[in-house]
Amino acid sequence: MNGELKDAAASPDGRPAELYERLIADLDAAGARYRLIDHPAEGRTDLVSAMRGHDVAHAAKCLVVMVKAGKKRTRYVLAVVPGDARLDLQAVKDLLDGTYAAFAGREKAEELAGSVSGTVLPFGYHPRLEVIADPALLRAPELYFNAARLDRSVALHTDDYRRIAAPRVAPITTAS
Known part of the structure; x- marks a missing residue:
C-alpha cells in the first residue's frame, strides 16, 4: 500500500464512507491484528491512555506539521510519535531540507x-x-490510537502498522 491506504468506499447515498469505517475496512483487508477499545470520549493522549490501560509511551500521538522549503514550496508531514514524547520541529525541518517548520493550524490539520x-x-x-x-x-x-472518533480506540500490532502505513522512520522527538 506504500503508505497510502485504499480509496474510501462510497456509502449507499454516494457520499464517502466515514473515516472510522474506512480505517476498519482497510485494517481488515490488510489482515491486521488489532482490537477495538470503547471508552468515554477523550482526545488527550495522557487521559485516554489511562482509560485504555496502557503506558502513554505506547500511544501514537499524531501531529500535522507544515514544512516550508523556500518561499514557494510547502509540504505537510503527519508526525507519529510516542504519547509521552515531544516532537522536535527542528528534526522534521532538517529531515525534509526545509527552511521553516511549524505545527499546521487546526483547520488545515483537520x-x-x-x-x-x-x-x-x-x-x-x-x-x-x-x-x-x-x-x-x-x-x-x-x-494505541483513537480510531477517528473520541470514544473508540484501536490497539494495533506494531508490525502490522509498519507494513500497512509504510511510514518513513526517523528520529523526530526530543527529550521532554
Whole structure:
C-alpha cells in the first residue's frame, strides 16, 4: 500500500464512507491484528491512555506539521510519535531540507487528516501528508490510537502498522 491506504468506499447515498469505517475496512483487508477499545470520549493522549490501560509511551500521538522549503514550496508531514514524547520541529525541518517548520493550524490539520483534533489517525489518507514515525514508538508490540472518533480506540500490532502505513522512520522527538 506504500503508505497510502485504499480509496474510501462510497456509502449507499454516494457520499464517502466515514473515516472510522474506512480505517476498519482497510485494517481488515490488510489482515491486521488489532482490537477495538470503547471508552468515554477523550482526545488527550495522557487521559485516554489511562482509560485504555496502557503506558502513554505506547500511544501514537499524531501531529500535522507544515514544512516550508523556500518561499514557494510547502509540504505537510503527519508526525507519529510516542504519547509521552515531544516532537522536535527542528528534526522534521532538517529531515525534509526545509527552511521553516511549524505545527499546521487546526483547520488545515483537520482538513488533511480528515478528522478532528484528538482523533487523527497514524495513516496518511491525504496525498499531501507524508507519514514519519519516530523509531521509539515502533519498539512497543502494540500501538494505541483513537480510531477517528473520541470514544473508540484501536490497539494495533506494531508490525502490522509498519507494513500497512509504510511510514518513513526517523528520529523526530526530543527529550521532554
